[in-house]
Amino acid sequence: MPCSILLLAGGRGARMGGRDKGLLPWQGQPLIAHVHAVVRPFTDDLIISCNRNAEQYRAYADQLVADDAQEDFPGPLAGVLAGLAAARHPWLLILACDAPKIDAALIQALLNARTADKRPVMVQQAGQWQPMFSLMPTALLADLRQAWETGERSLLRALDRHGLTALQCALDDPRLSNFNTPERLSETTPEHLQQY
Numbered sequence: 001m002p003c004s005i006l007l008l009a010g011g012r013g014a015r016m017g018g019r020d021k022g023l024l025p026w027q028g029q030p031l032i033a034h035v036h037a038v039v040r041p042f043t044d045d046l047i048i049s050c051n052r053n054a055e056q057y058r059a060y061a062d063q064l065v066a067d068d069a070q071e072d073f074p075g076p077l078a079g080v081l082a083g084l085a086a087a088r089h090p091w092l093l094i095l096a097c098d099a100p101k102i103d104a105a106l107i108q109a110l111l112n113a114r115t116a117d118k119r120p121v122m123v124q125q126a127g128q129w130q131p132m133f134s135l136m137p138t139a140l141l142a143d144l145r146q147a148w149e150t151g152e153r154s155l156l157r158a159l160d161r162h163g164l165t166a167l168q169c170a171l172d173d174p175r176l177s178n179f180n181t182p183e184r185l186s187e188t189t190p191e192h193l194q195q196y
Contacts, residue, residue: 001091003111004045006083007035008076008132009057009097020053022097034100036060042107045088048097049079076131077155081148084141094155096132101175110135113167120159123176124166130176131155133167 009022009032022032032048040046048061057064065082084092093110095102113121114135123133134155140162147158169176 001114002045002089003043003091003093003135004047004083004087004089004138005039005043005093005095006047006049006080006087007032007039007061007095007097008079008083009048009050020050022048022050023053023056026100030056031100032057032060032097035095035097035102038102038104039093039095039107041104042093042111043089047083047086049083075153075155077144077148077153077158080155081141081145084136084138084144087138090138092136092138094132094134094136096178098178099132099176101177102133103175106133106169106175110167113165115165119163119165121165121167122156122159123169125169125173125176126171129156129160129164129166130169131159132178133176134159 007022009020023030026034036046044062046061047063047065048057049065049067050057051066054064063086065079065086067078067082080094083094091114093107110121110123110133118137118139120134120136120140122135123130136159143162144158147161152158
C-alpha cells in the first residue's frame with residue numbers, strides 16, 4: 001500500500017542554540033540529507049514540515065508544509081496535522097529530521113507492522129513509545145485536529161486514544177539516535193564541519 005512520508009523539521013532547535021537542526025552538517029551533509037537518502041525510495045510523496053529555511057529544504061521534498069497555528073513553534077503535533085492534510089496516500093510515516101542513522105530495514109518494519117484495523121504504529125523501546133518513529137492512517141486527520149482544538153499538544157497522547165501497534169526495538173538501537181544537541185552532533189562530526 002502506498003505511503004506518504006513526513007520529515008519533521010519545524011522545531012525551534014532550542015537545544016541547538018536556535019539553529020535549524022535539519023540543516024546542521026553531519027558527515028559532510030545536512031542531517032535532512034541523510035534521512036532523505038534512506039526514505040526517498042519508499043515514496044513518491046515526501047513531505048517536509050518546516051517553519052523556516054523553506055528554500056533549503058525544497059530540494060529534499062515533493063511538498064513543503066508549515067504549521068497552521070498561531071503559536072510560535074507549537075510542537076510536532078502541529079507539523080503532523082499539516083502533513084496529514086497534504087498527504088496523497090492513505091498512510092503517513094512520521095520521522096524526525098535529526099535521526100540520520102535510520103535505515104531501510106527500520107522503515108520497512110514500520111510499514112510491515114500495519115494491521116487490518118488500521119491502528120497507528122509506533123516504535124517502542126523498553127516500554128517507552130517513540131512518536132518520532134511512527135506510521136498512521138491519514139484518515140485520523142479529523143480526530144487529531146479535534147484533539148488539537150481541545151488543547152492537546154502531545155502527539156503520543158493524541159495517537160494513543162486510537163490504540164497503538166508497537167514495533168519493538170532494542171533500547172540501544174543506534175538507528176533511533178537523535179542528534180538533537182551540539183554534544184551529540186560533535187561526537188561524530190569532523191572538527192572542520194562543526195562551525196556551520
